[in-house]
Amino acid sequence: MSMPRRAALAAMATAALLPGVAAAQGGAQPIRMVCGSSPSSITDLIARIVQPGLAQRLGQAVVVDNRPGAGGNLAVEFLTRAAPDGQTLMLLSGGIVTLNPHLFRNLPFDPVRDIRLVSRITAGGFLLAVPAATGVRDVDGLVAHLRRKGDAANYGSPGIGFAMHVGAEIFLNAVGARATHVPYRGSAAAMNGLVAGEVDFLFDSRGPLAPHLESGQVRVIANGGSVPDLAYPDLPLLSARYPEVVVQSWTALAAPARLPEPQLQRLDAAMRATLAEPEVTERLRQVGNGPAYLGPEELSRFFADERARAARGVAVAGLHPQ
Known part of the structure; x- marks a missing residue:
């Protein structure tokens, strides 16, 4: 088979894999x-x-x-x-x-x-989540919880340098609380840590949180983004109270x-x-x-x-x- 013919067939195959795109697009x-x-x-x-x-x-x-x-x-x-x-x-x-x-x-x-x-x-926005077992139901409750725990308070993230890690530090700085960072290897591991009570809170997206929210083991108490969440439109925006806290x-x-x-x-x-x-x-x-x-x-x-x-x-x- 000649090279031009091979190239033409390859181009047609590529176009065929793309929905709504005809192979007859002028060979572009x-x-x-x-x-x-x-x-x-x-x-x-x-x-x-x-x-x-x-x-x-x-x-x-x-x-x-x-x-x-x-x-x-x-x-x-x-x-x-x-x-x-x-x-x-x-x-x-x-x-x-x-x-x-x-x-x-x-x-x-x-x-x-x-x-x-x-x-x-x-x-x-990344959602601010807590273990349901702590009884924390809002941001004020979380801040009080962290202050009671003092040096024993901690939070999780999928890893050092992730937006959820940096966002949690911005949040702690804004509310005047302290907690130790516990970096996990990815969101799934961080979620397991949250459910197990290894950490007091974390920020993450709705996808990794969903099964634990459905099981009732985790509660979301605030939205870190600048726009309402599609699934939880009534969840309060942290930025409405703390303008510097945008975790999205x-x-x-x-x-x-x-x-x-x-x-x-x-x-x-x-x-x-x-x-x-x-x-x-x-x-x-x-x-x-x-x-x-x-x-x-x-x-x-x-x-x-x-x-x-x-x-x-x-x-x-x-x-x-x-």
Whole structure:
């Protein structure tokens, strides 16, 4: 088989794998959408939910390219080295470009200088959770509980430097309480620690918390985000009482920094329309956080706020680059 024929068949196979994208899209080169985490991770699932809508609106196949490693830094480095032609994008998790610059020495990229944020896709708060057995039912109750325990008080997280770790330190600083950090190896282990009463509280997303909430072993008492939670819309926002306490995750479509303005607007319009699809909205809700669209200008301001918040949180937590 000749090389041109092999290439043509490969292109057709790629397009056939993408729902809503016909192989007859004029032979356009597929757009590569890099993801800094493994298949079936939350970020990967979000990428695959928006993938068909983007492909349809851009008139090109969109291929998700998982490049996990170094906390997402490998994927960002790949993005920043790509040509700014709209053919290489990234489904970006916010912590990579807000926390990682404070946690890794000699990063090969500058998030502000080397990345162009196109559209925010999702946003949602990490929920403040306590073991139901403690009887704590609200933030005041948790603060009183921590003060009673004194030096024996502690909190869990999926690991050192995660947003949930930094957020817990911001929370403790805001309420004037102390607790020792107990880092676990991932959310599942942290949840087990919470259920077992090894820790007094933690922040995490609704997905890992769900089975323990359903069993009644864990109680959520506040939302760390800036928007109401989809499943618990009446849960109080910590930021309403403590403006500096915002503990949330977000994702965005990103491109190399020198992306031309017409390309930026084209990509943003495609993402905005995709997020307006009812099916996309519902699938994102099932994953966790629903659509939380922001366009380039609003997203730029949001990103500046998130960077400043991360810098404060890292300082409070006493973290240093490794």
